[in-house]
Structures are given as structure tokens and as C-alpha cells.
Amino acid sequence: MxxxxxxxxxxxxxxxxxxxxxxxxxxxxxxxxxxxxxxxxxxxxxxxxxxxxxxxxxxxxxxxxxxxxxxxxxxxxxxxxxxxxxxxxxxxxxxxxxxxxxxxxxxxxxxxxxxxxxxxxxxxxxxxxxxxxxxxxxxxxxxxxxxGMVQPVLIMLVAMTALAAWIASRVSRHIVEPVNALDLEHPEENQVYDEIAPLLTKINRQQKSLKHEIAEAKRQQEEFSIITENMEEGFLVIDAHTEVLSYNSSALRLLGAGTQNGRQSVLTLNRSEGFQNLIERVLEGKHMVTNLDFQGRSCQVAANPVWQEDKVTGAVIVILDVTERMRGEQMRREFTANVSHELKTPLTSISGFAEIINDGFVKPEDTKKFAGRIFKEAQRLITLVNDVIKISQLDEGKFFCEKEAVDLYEAAREILKRLEERAKENNIHLYLYGPHVKVNTVRVILEEVLYNLCDNGLKYNKQNGSLTVTISEEAGRTQIVVEDTGIGISEEDKMRIFERFYRVDKSHSKAIGGTGLGLSIVKHGSMFLGADVKVESTLGEGSRFVLTMPEEEK
The missing domain is CATH 3.30.450.20 (PAS domain)
Structure with missing residues (x-):
């Protein structure tokens, strides 16, 4: 200018x-x-x-x-x-x-x-x-x-030209200086040429409009960021060149990618063949929904192309972690198969013995023996059904029992009395230590948890072994420790002992009886009570289960 x-x-x-x-x-x-x-x-x-x-x-x-x-x-x-x-x-x-x-x-x-x-x-x-x-x-x-006066005229012209240039330079700078000094952040506060006033007014209106639009866009962006960042699902927006335009932390976590620095290709976040094929297909304009494994987790990936004027300009990708759902479905399938198997065994025995008696192949003096066998299998069947019902009730939270003050020492002593006869059969010594500590909890579920821990300690114990229950208070929280001198649990089995129908010693399972749901009931019961259960074990030396009650339940 x-x-x-x-x-x-x-x-x-x-x-x-x-x-x-x-x-x-x-x-x-x-x-x-x-x-x-x-x-x-x-x-x-x-x-x-x-x-x-x-x-x-x-x-x-x-x-x-x-x-x-x-x-x-x-x-x-x-x-x-x-x-x-x-x-x-x-x-x-x-x-x-x-x-x-x-x-x-x-x-x-x-x-x-x-x-x-x-x-x-x-x-x-x-x-x-x-x-x-x-x-x-x-x-x-x-x-x-x-x-006749070329020289003086030339001198005069040069001098006048230089003077004109100097004056033009000074005047132009003087004219432009107020314009350069304009405060465009506050156009209405400028005192300058009247001819520029309409322009400054227009700039002021445009700035207010622009600030409003920027504030609105920023608010929407913040809302969008808050929503996407609090989504468990992964969210990605890419352009036609596979560059990431927007993402949330869940997407990086599920894809197993680190922190993203600047724009980069979505293919650098995960280099698996399945994910790359999905990106290629969606950028070709195809809607894709598929299951992929990322970092050992099962994920359902939905990808939709973004069209603009009949041309694919990018894609929106949503990643759902379905690991727990897949695992739950797998567990339900296993549970159904196990329940069917566990129910079939006693029913087959009951049906077989009843058929023999019905056909008259049993001597009168053996009838009582066969009836005892039928009764035993029926009791086993009832116990299994009751355990399945308990697991279902704990899963669905259908226990509506009131909380009450429970003396842990007295509750543990009553449970040990119920198991005392079985302990004598295998010459297992029962011990109870600790003070009389009261906690505010659901008595029925707590007793069910303690019973199954102690029952498990007896089943997998050794002849002339011991089962010890210790009650203590540490750091303001109450703990119940059930320790046995049994066969112990391997590191591999520790990860699965709380699964339904899982048995550590499958060859010994028929001899010791039980349904295989005891520790599963312990896990779900502890979760219902808000307690925490941990296991410490050495193979061949015994196991130690620690039940820590929640602080607010005291």
C-alpha cells in the first residue's frame, strides 16, 4: 500500500x-x-x-x-x-x-x-x-x-525530482502510518480517517460474528471430545488417504497404539492384515462389519465410508471391545455343557437302578442297597441344582436379604461344626483363631462363602492334614484366612479355579464328590458382598484363601 x-x-x-x-x-x-x-x-x-x-x-x-x-x-x-x-x-x-x-x-x-x-x-x-x-x-x-541552459535545467529537474520523491515518501508513510497502527482486535476504538470508519465497522461486526462462530465451534468440539473420550468404544475418522483426522483414547488402546503425534496414517496404528484389508475395503465405498483380534482382545469393528458428490472422502470407524461378551458366551456354552453332563450322570444312575428294581432283577435283600444308591445320586442331583440356582441368583442379584451385624468368629465356628464329622473321617484337624469381630453384612451369603472355602479345604486336603480359619484386622479392614495343607494349586490353575465346574484334580473329582461350583459361588458371593478374595498356594504344600471384607461393611 x-x-x-x-x-x-x-x-x-x-x-x-x-x-x-x-x-x-x-x-x-x-x-x-x-x-x-x-x-x-x-x-x-x-x-x-x-x-x-x-x-x-x-x-x-x-x-x-x-x-x-x-x-x-x-x-x-x-x-x-x-x-x-x-x-x-x-x-x-x-x-x-x-x-x-x-x-x-x-x-x-x-x-x-x-x-x-x-x-x-x-x-x-x-x-x-x-x-x-x-x-x-x-x-x-x-x-x-x-x-541555452540545458545544464541548469537538468540540475533543477533532478533536484525537483528528488524533492518530489522525498516528499512523496514522507507523505505516503504519514498516510499509511495510522492505517498500520490500527488495532484490529478492537476496531471500534480506533480514531482514524473518516473514510475508513465504515470498513472498521464492518470488520468489528465480522469479528463479533467470527468470535461467536469460533466459540460455538469450540464448544461443539469440546462436547464432541468429552463424548468420544468417555466412550468405551474406539472412534476414528480418516480421510481418503488413510490419515487420521479425529480419534479417541479408546481407539488407541484397543488398537494397541501409542500416543499419536500429528497426523499419520491409520495403518500405522495397527499393522494386522485384517485391519488393513478393512481400511482398503471401506475406502472403496463398502460398509464393513467384522470381528478382529487386537492385542489378545476380541473386537467388533464397524466401518462406514463418507461420501461427498459420489466420491469417497473418508471413513468413520467404530471399534467395540466384545472380549467379555465373547468370553461370557463361551462360559455360557461351557456352563450349559457342564450342567448337562453333571445332571446326566446322576440321572443315568438313578434311571439305571430304578429300571433294575422295576424289572425284578434285584433280590429283596439288595433292594435297600439299591435304594440307598438312588437316594445318594438324588441328593447329588439336588445339591447340583441348588448350587446352580445360587450361582444364577448371585449373577442376577436376586438376593434381597437385609444386612445385619454378624460375628465372624461365631459364624466360622458354626461352619466348622457342620464339617467336623467329615474332617474326622479323613483325620483332618480343624483350627479357629482370632477375635470376635462383627461386620455389617448379609449373613446367608457370607456363611455360604465361608462354607464353600472350608468345604474346598477339606476336599483337597491330605490324610492327617489340617484346616485353619484365622480372623484378623489389618489396616482397618477385616480379613478371614482359610488355610489348608492339601494338594495345592499350580500357577496355571490359579487363573481358572473360580470358573464354574473347573476342577484342579480331575482324576480325583469323582472320589471327593461335589459339583465343581463351590469356588465359583465364593467368587460371586464375595462380589455381591463387596469383598475381595485372593488365593496363595504352593503345589503339594497347601493353599491359603484370603477374604477381605469391605471397610464400609464393618
Missing amino acids: TKRIFKSIFVVSLLVLAGSTGLTLSILYHYFGNQLEKELRTEAAYLAIAVEKEGLEAFESLPAQAERVTYVDKDGTVLFDNLADSRDMENHGQREEIQEAREKGFGTAVRNSHTLSRKTMYYAMKLEDGTILRVSSVQYNVPALLG
Whole structure:
């Protein structure tokens, strides 16, 4: 802007300088022309007086540097000329100024010399005797005048041009300086040219509108970020070149990618073949829903192309972690199969024994024995059904028992009394240690958990072993420790002992009885109570189960 203003001012200055110089020269030229005419008239008047008195003798006193004087007779013959020989001069009767003088008493004429770039002004006066006295002087035209003073004119032009440039520079900077100093953040506070006021008003309105739009966009972006960041599902938006435009932390976590720095290809987040094929297909315009494994987790990936003017410009990808659902479905399938198997075994026995009795193949004295076998299998079946019901109730949270203050020591002692006869059969010693600590909890579920822990300690114990229950308080939380001297649990089995129907020693399972749901009931019961259960075990030496009650339940 400064350069344009400078050029405009500079050009205008030069034009004004050129125009004013030409006009001044023109005025001076005409002025000096008129002055020359006056001087010639005055000189002719004085010289006419002398000629009328003295005749031709009056011309003898003319100085050498005098203007040209010509004396013409009535018939146009040149009688005298101070610059030329009158005898060689032609008749001047037809000259313009001579003819005009004869008619009016005086006459003027100007004749140019193109070769000499000058003109000559003639003034003629008629004397009383009819003769004509003419005085002439040379007047140089503008080019001739300028030609005689080229150097000073050039110096003047250079000086004036430099001055014009300096003035244009100063003026342009002075004009632009207030514009450059405008505070566009607060346009309405500027005091500058009136011509800029409408522009500043418009800028102010646009800034307010822009700030409002930016604030709204920022608010929407923050809302979008809050929503996506709190989604368990992974969320990705990519462009047609696979570059990630938007994502949430769940997507990076599920894909097993680190923190993203700047824009990068979504293919760098996970390089598995299945994921790359999905990206290629969705960018071809195909809706994709598939299951993929990322970092050992099962994920359902839904990808939708983004269309714009019949062209795929990107894609939206949603990743759902379905590991628990898949695991739950697998567990339900296993549970169904195990329940079916566990129910089938006693039912088959009951059906077989009943069929033998019904067909009369049993001796009367053996009937009681077979009836005992049927009763035992029926009890096993009832126990299994009851355990399955308990697991289902714990899963669905259908226990509506009121909480009450329970003495853990007394509850543990009652459970050990119920198991005392079975412990004697295998010569297992039962021990109970600790203070009488009361907790506010659901008695039925707590007793079920303790019973199954102790029952499990008896089943997998050794002859002449021991089962010890210890109650203690540590760091403000109550703990119940059930420790046995049994067969122990391997590291591999520790991860699965709380699964339904899982048995550590499958070869020994029929001999020890049980449904395989005891520790599963312990796990779900502890979760219902808000307690935490952990296991410590050494293979061949025994196991130690620690049940930690929640602090708020005391």
C-alpha cells in the first residue's frame, strides 16, 4: 500500500512539476514578447524623432550592439539598414509590417526561422514624410531558450525530482502510518480517517460474528471430545488417504497404539492384515462389519465410508471391545455343557437302578442297597441344582436379604461344626483363631462363602492334614484366612479355579464328590458382598484363601 501511494504521489508531483514549468515558461515567454514589442515601439518612437530632424545622419550615432534598424522609402526601397548593405536588399514594400504601417501608421509582424529555432519581431512606424522606420529584434523560442541552459535545467529537474520523491515518501508513510497502527482486535476504538470508519465497522461486526462462530465451534468440539473420550468404544475418522483426522483414547488402546503425534496414517496404528484389508475395503465405498483380534482382545469393528458428490472422502470407524461378551458366551456354552453332563450322570444312575428294581432283577435283600444308591445320586442331583440356582441368583442379584451385624468368629465356628464329622473321617484337624469381630453384612451369603472355602479345604486336603480359619484386622479392614495343607494349586490353575465346574484334580473329582461350583459361588458371593478374595498356594504344600471384607461393611 505504501508503494502504491508513493508512486501515485510521485507521478502526480512530476506531472504538476512538468505542467507548472511549462505554464510558467509559456507565461514568461508571452510576457517577455510583449515587453519586447513595447521596447521596439519606444525605441522606434525616439529614433523617428531623430530621423525627422536629422535625416539619414541620425543613423550614424547608432551603437554597434543596437537592435536592427531599417529605413524604407515610400515605394518600399530600403534606404538604410544597420546590419546589411541597403543596396543589396530587395524591396520591402510587400512586407506585412510595412503595408500595415502605411495604412494605420504603425505595424507589427513576427517571422520564424525554423533552422535557427528563433523568431524575429518587427515594428514599423510611418513618419510624416511617408517613409517607414522599422525596428526589429530577435526573440528565441522555448526550445532555443532551453537549449541555452540545458545544464541548469537538468540540475533543477533532478533536484525537483528528488524533492518530489522525498516528499512523496514522507507523505505516503504519514498516510499509511495510522492505517498500520490500527488495532484490529478492537476496531471500534480506533480514531482514524473518516473514510475508513465504515470498513472498521464492518470488520468489528465480522469479528463479533467470527468470535461467536469460533466459540460455538469450540464448544461443539469440546462436547464432541468429552463424548468420544468417555466412550468405551474406539472412534476414528480418516480421510481418503488413510490419515487420521479425529480419534479417541479408546481407539488407541484397543488398537494397541501409542500416543499419536500429528497426523499419520491409520495403518500405522495397527499393522494386522485384517485391519488393513478393512481400511482398503471401506475406502472403496463398502460398509464393513467384522470381528478382529487386537492385542489378545476380541473386537467388533464397524466401518462406514463418507461420501461427498459420489466420491469417497473418508471413513468413520467404530471399534467395540466384545472380549467379555465373547468370553461370557463361551462360559455360557461351557456352563450349559457342564450342567448337562453333571445332571446326566446322576440321572443315568438313578434311571439305571430304578429300571433294575422295576424289572425284578434285584433280590429283596439288595433292594435297600439299591435304594440307598438312588437316594445318594438324588441328593447329588439336588445339591447340583441348588448350587446352580445360587450361582444364577448371585449373577442376577436376586438376593434381597437385609444386612445385619454378624460375628465372624461365631459364624466360622458354626461352619466348622457342620464339617467336623467329615474332617474326622479323613483325620483332618480343624483350627479357629482370632477375635470376635462383627461386620455389617448379609449373613446367608457370607456363611455360604465361608462354607464353600472350608468345604474346598477339606476336599483337597491330605490324610492327617489340617484346616485353619484365622480372623484378623489389618489396616482397618477385616480379613478371614482359610488355610489348608492339601494338594495345592499350580500357577496355571490359579487363573481358572473360580470358573464354574473347573476342577484342579480331575482324576480325583469323582472320589471327593461335589459339583465343581463351590469356588465359583465364593467368587460371586464375595462380589455381591463387596469383598475381595485372593488365593496363595504352593503345589503339594497347601493353599491359603484370603477374604477381605469391605471397610464400609464393618
